[in-house]
Amino acid sequence: MNASLFDPDYADAVLRASPSFDERRDGKAADILLLHYTGLRDGASAEDWLCDPQSSVSCHYIVHEDGRVVQMVAEAARAWHAGVSVWQGETDINSHSIGIEIVNGGHDHGMPDFPEKQIDAVIALARDIVGRNAIAPARVLAHSDVAPGRKADPGEKFPWARFAAAGIGHWVEPAPLGGGRYLTMGEAGQPVEALQSMLALYGYGIEVNGVFNGATATVVTAFQRHFRPQRVDGVADVSTIDTLHRLLAALPQFRKGQNSAAG
Known part of the structure; x- marks a missing residue:
């Protein structure tokens, strides 16, 4: 060529x-x-x-x-x-x-x-x-x-x-910043595993191991930079997690599954 x-x-x-x-x-x-x-x-x-x-x-x-x-x-x-x-x-x-x-x-x-x-x-x-x-x-x-x-x-x-x-890209309005429970460096357990699983399901390259390590913070930062740009700090606060959850729920494959279950 x-x-x-x-x-x-x-x-x-x-x-x-x-x-x-x-x-x-x-x-x-x-x-x-x-x-x-x-x-x-x-x-x-x-x-x-x-x-x-x-x-x-x-x-x-x-x-x-x-x-x-x-x-x-x-x-x-x-x-x-x-x-x-x-x-x-x-x-x-x-x-x-x-x-x-x-x-x-x-x-x-x-x-x-x-x-x-x-x-x-x-x-x-x-x-x-x-x-x-x-x-x-x-x-x-x-x-x-x-x-x-x-x-x-x-x-x-x-x-x-x-x-x-303009009809380009996948987007939901980011959840407003606020207080509440958040996940950050050093935490471990099922909530961290759930966060990692959602990020992986959306498409990000992340290991699902239940440990909020530096690699997880890096991916959360990337997610925020695109989908919740009001604060880009690598901390998975309520706003970040809610925005991620609604993005996943709005994907056609998940809407289809929800509609089938409802029917």
């Missing part, structure tokens, strides 16, 4: 081909949309890096702050953007995903807000991708979801609720 020989999959994209790609493995098709921030100071540097053969990284698309969309890898090909990652037991996320890099300095550069024009462009692109590839809402993910601890993008300022309102 020649990097320079493909037409844009998205009509509003311009092409700048990256040499860093290969074929999706074992006949896998894209069923995940993975969102990133670039984490560099400016979009030009990020785009150059993603197209530099020395970097060995790439992404299917980059969306600049002014809304410009650049496609670097054909959607049919396997871009190198996810790195070491896991979701629902699958470790080759690159073969399963289409990746969008969103120009933003990220946590290392003050976590700036995403401009409106940029978010509008990402929504339009994402809607087109999920429609053409039949990607389920719960498979629209953050890089931090599939690589907790290692990655934090696109970060807690990313407007997931706005995407859900």
Whole structure:
């Protein structure tokens, strides 16, 4: 597959081909949309890096702050953007995903807000991708979801609720912050095991061992960053657990089971 020989999959994209790609493995098709921030100071540097053969990284698309969309890898090909990652037991996320890099300095550069024009462009692109590839809402993910601890993008300022309102992604309104029982480092027992089981059922890579250890706190942090961004601290408070429970209950497979039981 020649990097320079493909037409844009998205009509509003311009092409700048990256040499860093290969074929999706074992006949896998894209069923995940993975969102990133670039984490560099400016979009030009990020785009150059993603197209530099020395970097060995790439992404299917980059969306600049002014809304410009650049496609670097054909959607049919396997871009190198996810790195070491896991979701629902699958470790080759690159073969399963289409990746969008969103120009933003990220946590290392003050976590700036995403401009409106940029978010509008990402929504339009994402809607087109999920429609053409039949990607389920719960498979629209953050890089931090599939690589907790290692990655934090696109970060807690990313407007997931706005995407859900546009029909992209799986979302419930986060439960309000408050008091009550919480789970944190050093605790053990059935409540911790139940929390880990729910996180694993949703898709996170987590060992279900009943011990609230550093790995569990890392996954809770990733969950909060996406689904309960008002406070990202790795503590499984009532708000976090309730939000997770309602996300699971809203998944089609669980709604179907509930409706069958009710009938």
